[in-house]
Amino acid sequence: MSVPVLSVRDLRVEFASRRGVLRAIDGVSFDIAKGEVLGVVGESGAGKSVTGLAAIGLIDPPGRIAGGEILLSGLRIDNLPAEEMRRIRGKRIAMIFQDPLTSLNPLYRIGDQLVETIRTHLNMNETQARKRAVDLLAEVGIPAPDKRIDAYPHEFSGGMRQRVVIALAIAAEPELIIADEPTTALDVSVQAQIIALIKRLGRDHGTAVMLVTHDMGVIAETSDRVAVMYSGRIAEIGPVRDVVQNPLHPYAKGLMGAIPTLTGDASQRLVQIPGSMPRLSAIPQGCAFNPRCSFAFDRCRVERPEPIAVGAQQVACHLYDPRHSHDHAHAESVA
Amino acid sequence: MLAFILRRALQSIGVMIAVGIIAFTMFRFAGDPVNQMVAIDTTPAQRAEVRASLGLDDPVPVQFARYFINAVQFKFGVSYQFRQPVSALLKERMPATLELATCATVIAMVFGILMGIYSALRKDSFFAKVLQAVSLIGISLPTFLIGILLIYLFAVTLGWLPSFGRGDVVKFGWWTTGLLTISGLKALIMPSVTLGLFQMTLIMRLVRAEMLEVLRTDYIRFARARGLTTRAIHFGHALKNTLVPVITVAGLQFGSVIAFAIITETVFQWPGMGLLFVQAVQNVDIPIMAAYLLVVSLIFVTINLIVDILYTIVDPRLRATINRPA
Numbered sequence: 062m063s064v065p066v067l068s069v070r071d072l073r074v075e076f077a078s079r080r081g082v083l084r085a086i087d088g089v090s091f092d093i094a095k096g097e098v099l100g101v102v103g104e105s106g107a108g109k110s111v112t113g114l115a116a117i118g119l120i121d122p123p124g125r126i127a128g129g130e131i132l133l134s135g136l137r138i139d140n141l142p143a144e145e146m147r148r149i150r151g152k153r154i155a156m157i158f159q160d161p162l163t164s165l166n167p168l169y170r171i172g173d174q175l176v177e178t179i180r181t182h183l184n185m186n187e188t189q190a191r192k193r194a195v196d197l198l199a200e201v202g203i204p205a206p207d208k209r210i211d212a213y214p215h216e217f218s219g220g221m222r223q224r225v226v227i228a229l230a231i232a233a234e235p236e237l238i239i240a241d242e243p244t245t246a247l248d249v250s251v252q253a254q255i256i257a258l259i260k261r262l263g264r265d266h267g268t269a270v271m272l273v274t275h276d277m278g279v280i281a282e283t284s285d286r287v288a289v290m291y292s293g294r295i296a297e298i299g300p301v302r303d304v305v306q307n308p309l310h311p312y313a314k315g316l317m318g319a320i321p322t323l324t325g326d327a328s329q330r331l332v333q334i335p336g337s338m339p340r341l342s343a344i345p346q347g348c349a350f351n352p353r354c355s356f357a358f359d360r361c362r363v364e365r366p367e368p369i370a371v372g373a374q375q376v377a378c379h380l381y382d383p384r385h386s387h388d389h390a391h392a393e394s395v396a
Numbered sequence: 397m398l399a400f401i402l403r404r405a406l407q408s409i410g411v412m413i414a415v416g417i418i419a420f421t422m423f424r425f426a427g428d429p430v431n432q433m434v435a436i437d438t439t440p441a442q443r444a445e446v447r448a449s450l451g452l453d454d455p456v457p458v459q460f461a462r463y464f465i466n467a468v469q470f471k472f473g474v475s476y477q478f479r480q481p482v483s484a485l486l487k488e489r490m491p492a493t494l495e496l497a498t499c500a501t502v503i504a505m506v507f508g509i510l511m512g513i514y515s516a517l518r519k520d521s522f523f524a525k526v527l528q529a530v531s532l533i534g535i536s537l538p539t540f541l542i543g544i545l546l547i548y549l550f551a552v553t554l555g556w557l558p559s560f561g562r563g564d565v566v567k568f569g570w571w572t573t574g575l576l577t578i579s580g581l582k583a584l585i586m587p588s589v590t591l592g593l594f595q596m597t598l599i600m601r602l603v604r605a606e607m608l609e610v611l612r613t614d615y616i617r618f619a620r621a622r623g624l625t626t627r628a629i630h631f632g633h634a635l636k637n638t639l640v641p642v643i644t645v646a647g648l649q650f651g652s653v654i655a656f657a658i659i660t661e662t663v664f665q666w667p668g669m670g671l672l673f674v675q676a677v678q679n680v681d682i683p684i685m686a687a688y689l690l691v692v693s694l695i696f697v698t699i700n701l702i703v704d705i706l707y708t709i710v711d712p713r714l715r716a717t718i719n720r721p722a
Contacts, residue, residue, distance in 0.1 A: 117621060119620060151623030151624070152623055156621040160614060164615055165618070166615040166619070167615070167713055168636050168710065168711060168712065169633075177632075181622070181623060226618070230621075232622075
């Protein structure tokens with residue numbers, strides 16, 4: 062297997078606060094291969110966005126990467142000097158944020174912002190960069206790009222602005238795009254277009270995509286693999302088909318059960334997960350999910366589960382530990 | 397755009413007419429001008445003659461119309477104390493005040509913006525914290541006190557700078573300037589620092605607060621995610637967005653600099669309009685007071701207009717609102 066584009070190994074991110082150090086990410090590991098789309102789901106505060114920000118090196122104080130490694134195509138990037146990391150940002154790793162309405166500087170024409178980004182990373186003169194900017198706008202589906210290039214951000218709709226944002230992100234043909242809830246702020250009809258665009262760009266350029274969202278529909282449509290995050294850890298990761306159709310982790314089961322289906326029995330009630338995710342300052346001992354888990358047993362309250370391979374999936378849950386036949390019986394009953 | 401400028405210009409004229417009415421009413425309510433002009437032993441007949449010659453017997457609207465028509469042509473009547481046309485007095489004094497106010501504003505803008513940027517970008521550094529603390533003094537100390545302290549230090553104790561006056565001036569037609577002679581420049585330093593200090597600290601604190609705000613926005617985060625250089629982000633993207641509100645405040649502050657100049661000019665015996673105004677108040681010289689009111693309002697209104705136009709040049713979103721028919 063070739064070297065993954067992004068490889069995160071045992072990442073830990075901490076935030077210093079008045080009440081002590083809060084661990085937002087605690088031992089997260091995953092890979093994204095060339096051309097692969099990894100969906101990252103979870104509730105607000107599960108650490109999805111922080112993982113993305115850590116990968117692009119934009120964790121600001123009081124936050125810091127406290128442990129682990131981040132490798133970009135085999136090169137370690139989490140400990141690079143600021144200036145070297147800056148050269149990688151935008152050129153090799155790009156990031157798209159949630160709100161396209163506020164992602165663009167309102168005082169500059171979009172062409173100026175594109176040309177500036179292109180010339181920062183690629184050795185081009187003004188004319189070449191401008192031509193590339195027009196091509197990029199055409200590629201992301203902006204009509205009449207040679208005219209629209211001189212427009213200001215406020216002259217675009219939300220969906221069109223997100224297209225401009227994407228054009229800015231792919232300006233230097235990055236190997237990896239981190240999309241942090243790119244469709245959350247958009248209308249449903251526009252969401253589908255943006256998702257299709259990200260998918261197409263990933264396919265055409267072989268770009269790896271880390272797609273952070275809390276929308277399982279978006280994940281099911283776009284991703285090759287999906288990681289379910291809970292309380293700063295990955296609860297389950299695997300091929301999207303397996304995780305959606307046959308979730309293993311009780312939290313993942315709950316998450317999938319909470320998605321309404323159109324084809325299902327209308328009389329069937331949506332399953333709720335009782336309670337809410339613990340605050341960072343009060344993560345319970347053992348498995349962070351144990352207070353909300355209906356399958357929790359003694360071990361879950363003491364020992365933190367490490368990822369266990371089950372088929373193509375990896376799940377951090379004691380129920381799937383083959384060493385404990387007693388636990389295994391539990392797993393059977395769950396499945 | 398042109399329609400917008402015209403509309404704003406019309407509003408400005410409205411403001412000036414309102415100020416004109418206030419200036420005119422001063423004549424009617426601040427004592428009888430004839431009493432100010434004539435000697436104690438003037439006979440009632442002579443007083444009536446003066447009154448008639450000044451047109452004070454005419455109906456009020458006629459007087460106002462006459463005052464207004466004259467004021468538009470910068471004829472503000474004759475000063476009671478100097479027996480000279482007010483416009484000539486103002487013309488003589490205006491260069492001194494404008495030079496002082498401009499100098500003070502330039503000092504305030506340049507140092508205020510630079511220090512504001514510094515204390516925003518290095519907000520945790522020792523020097524930035526010192527600036528924050530010292531700026532509080534600049535905001536809270538009264539202007540005259542700063543002026544007197546400066547005089548004590550640099551004029552009395554050290555003897556480096558003159559304590560009063562404008563120094564030697566060079567004449568260009570009716571305009572006089574102290575910028576071209578050594579003594580003129582030396583005389584300008586302390587008054588303009590005194591006058592500009594408050595604005596400088598105000599602008600510094602404003603720039604700092606705005607810039608910290610802008611640095612937290614999504615488009616700055618996205619600019620960083622695009623790998624732009626820190627320099628481009630801070631001085632290209634952040635600074636331009638920071639300066640939008642600063643333009644308004646700085647523009648309005650230029651007006652208040654001219655107003656504050658009254659105190660500074662008194663402290664430094666600066667031969668400007670402010671000093672003229674203070675003398676006029678002491679002597680109930682209403683034509684000068686009224687003219688000063690009109691001139692300062694005109695400057696205020698003009699600056700406001702310029703600021704509004706500048707605003708639309710800097711911020712394209714405003715241009716869109718303006719061009720959209722209301």
